Amino acid sequence: MPVMAVNNDEQAGDYRSRPRWSAGKKMEAVLRLLRGEPLEVLSRELGVEAHRLAAWRDDFLEGGKEALKAQRPDRSADDRALRQAERKVGQLTMENEILRAAAEKGAPDPAGEAAQIAMEHHLALAVVCRVLGAPRSSVYARRAQAGARGRPGPAISISDPDLLRPIRQVLASSPFAGEGYRKIRARAVASSQQATG
Secondary structure, three states, rough: OOOOOOOOOOOHHHHHHHHOOOHHHHHHHHHHHHOOOHHHHHHHHOOOHHHHHHHHHHHHHHHHHHHHHHOHHHHHHHHHHHHHHHHHHHHHHHHHHHHHHHHHOOOOHHOHEEEHHHHHHHOOOHHHHHHHHHHHHHHHHHHHHHHHHHHOOOOOOOOOOOHHHHHHHHHHOOOOOOOHHHHHHHHHHHHHHHHHH
């Protein structure tokens, strides 16, 4: 027959004299364990049995695992429907703003109107064109035409024929058969400064 030891030193109800640990204090102890503090050292410091600390750690990890498995409350069908409705309200509000701006303008050209509204209200051109029924390709083609109208390069105060004269003079006075545009420009600038100064 097995022998069982009984500790008669403890009186009935002495287990209540041990401090009760709140969930927050237990979590602090478990986090210290998870950060790498030795179980035995922490047990002595806190005055809690090592097996109890290990059980708290295991319960904490198991609870975290279960929490990750469970569906979050904000992912319920009602919450998804609410988010979808909020997105739809935002989309309709933006479309109303676009249509209100278009009605104020009253322009007969939908592509030009779409480009203007998109710039003024800082909205995506694709959205404005979709709402107004304007083709985006027309807007992009107009932008390309507007950029191609001017002469490429920096704007200068001299007309092309006036600029051609000093370039030809520099080329005629050069002892070399070919010159790069940088040398020609530098010599033309230098000759124009000598003529004016």
